[in-house]
Amino acid sequence: MTKIKYQTVTGMHDVFGREQLLYDKVEETAQKIADFYAFQRINTPILEDQDLFIRSVGESTDIVEKEMFTLKTKGKDLLVLRPEGTAPVFRAYLENGMQSLPQPVKLWYYGPFFRYERPQAGRYRQFWQIGFEMLGDASPVLDAQTILIAYNLLSELGFKKTIVNINSIGCEECRKDYRKALLSFLRGKKESICSDCKRRAEKNVLRVLDCKNPKCQQILSEAPQVLDYLCPDCKNHFKQVLEFLEEIPVPYKLNPFLVRGLDYYCRTVFEIGFEDSPEEEAIGSILGGGRYDFLGKSLKTDIVPSVGFSMGVERVIALMKLKDIDSKPKKKEGIFIVQVGDLAKRKALKMIQDFRTAKINVFEAISKNSMKLQLTKANKLAINTVLIIGQQEALNNTVIIKDMITGNQSTVKQENIVKEVKKRIK
Numbered sequence: 362m363t364k365i366k367y368q369t370v371t372g373m374h375d376v377f378g379r380e381q382l383l384y385d386k387v388e389e390t391a392q393k394i395a396d397f398y399a400f401q402r403i404n405t406p407i408l409e410d411q412d413l414f415i416r417s418v419g420e421s422t423d424i425v426e427k428e429m430f431t432l433k434t435k436g437k438d439l440l441v442l443r444p445e446g447t448a449p450v451f452r453a454y455l456e457n458g459m460q461s462l463p464q465p466v467k468l469w470y471y472g473p474f475f476r477y478e479r480p481q482a483g484r485y486r487q488f489w490q491i492g493f494e495m496l497g498d499a500s501p502v503l504d505a506q507t508i509l510i511a512y513n514l515l516s517e518l519g520f521k522k523t524i525v526n527i528n529s530i531g532c533e534e535c536r537k538d539y540r541k542a543l544l545s546f547l548r549g550k551k552e553s554i555c556s557d558c559k560r561r562a563e564k565n566v567l568r569v570l571d572c573k574n575p576k577c578q579q580i581l582s583e584a585p586q587v588l589d590y591l592c593p594d595c596k597n598h599f600k601q602v603l604e605f606l607e608e609i610p611v612p613y614k615l616n617p618f619l620v621r622g623l624d625y626y627c628r629t630v631f632e633i634g635f636e637d638s639p640e641e642e643a644i645g646s647i648l649g650g651g652r653y654d655f656l657g658k659s660l661k662t663d664i665v666p667s668v669g670f671s672m673g674v675e676r677v678i679a680l681m682k683l684k685d686i687d688s689k690p691k692k693k694e695g696i697f698i699v700q701v702g703d704l705a706k707r708k709a710l711k712m713i714q715d716f717r718t719a720k721i722n723v724f725e726a727i728s729k730n731s732m733k734l735q736l737t738k739a740n741k742l743a744i745n746t747v748l749i750i751g752q753q754e755a756l757n758n759t760v761i762i763k764d765m766i767t768g769n770q771s772t773v774k775q776e777n778i779v780k781e782v783k784k785r786i787k
């Protein structure tokens with residue numbers, strides 16, 4: 362093999378073949394869920410203003426501090442390859458006047474996102490996310506429904522033993538006192554926490570709770586809990602969310618230290634994963650979301666109470682493989698046309714067009730001449746109905762139709778073949 366000069370850039374990967382079938386499966390499953398819950402699909406541009414993410418995701422978050430792919434246009438605008446989907450969907454909602462539609466507006470997306478992270482298991486610089494967002498409604502029942510939709514999506518994909526980790530981080534008001542309490546707790550621990558935590562404590566103290574360092578986690582297990590600082594409205598909202606979850610019921614676990622790494626969240630935050638799953642621990646969380654009622658405030662526009670989640674497609678696919686969940690390609694529906702000789706090729710080319718008009722899928726290897734090779738391919742695709750046009754059939758205007766399961770075959774006039782196939786594959 363010749364050594365190739367160019368390779369995919371660090372942290373990015375090609376998707377094709379069997380892998381692409383898994384991506385298709387994930388997308389189709391999300392589409393079905395979206396249809397059921399009446400979410401409209403939205404595609405926002407890959408490039409957005411840098412400022413959109415600085416203001417919404419937050420200046421002191423990992424995404425904004427270290428992970429954005431930023432580029433300067435010839436007109437000197439600073440644009441970024443979108444690192445996440447919530448802020449772009451929120452921008453699109455406002456920009457396209459969706460506030461005048463009946464609320465909540467329910468939107469979903471599937472597409473590539475970009476974060477300049479250190480590549481490791483489950484961490485890519487280009488990755489795919491599926492996201493669901495409900496904009497324009499503050500009701501706690503929507504928090505519960507968002508969680509249920511996420512739970513159903515994972516369950517439809519074959520993950521049966523998932524658990525929702527949930528917390529409330531309150532609103533700006535409740536967090537003022539909580540920040541003070543957390544800072545005062547950390548004051549006595551300055552020598553023991555890692556350098557990242559020291560920095561976070563100064564810039565945005567809630568981020569400290571995100572630290573994955575085992576020593577810091579041990580110290581933080583004794584930290585004050587945000588739930589004890591919720592104002593009456595936030596407390597009541599969270600109580601209702603949990604009551605709705607009990608009603609469904611979706612298994613959940615209260616995690617008083619879950620804050621998530623993006624600044625736009627308020628009140629409910631959640632992640633869905635597995636209990637005691639070393640695979641997931643290695644790969645990272647597969648799905649997370651929450652409420653972001655004040656994202657509009659940080660963008661200095663209208664306040665639009667909203668809630669949503671997104672799921673990392675690479676991580677889900679990695680877990681589907683590890684947990685051996687239905688990663689086999691789907692059986693192909695349709696027929697296979699085998700042809701031998703130039704005249705047969707011409708007839709086959711025309712026949713494929715007739716099947717296309719009749720909306721019947723055709724598989725073939727039309728550039729090949731060997732009958733054996735073509736039959737092997739039909740076998741591999743597990744196709745039951747094979748049409749064979751040999752030299753004799755090409756001259757007689759006939760075609761052999763073979764049932765690959767029983768081995769039975771018969772000869773049919775070419776002009777009747779579409780009708781005959783329709784009868785059989787029904």
Ligand code: HAM
Nearest residue numbers: 445447484485488646647648649650651669670671673
């Ligand atoms: P996030 O937690 O940053 O949330 O990302 C959501 C999911 O994207 C993660 O759980 C993970 O599966 C996947 N993910 C993140 N970074 C990477 C990476 N570098 N490589 C592979 N997969 C990755 C958000 O993005 C929010 N917008 C979620 C949301 C929607 N909140 C409300 N609505």
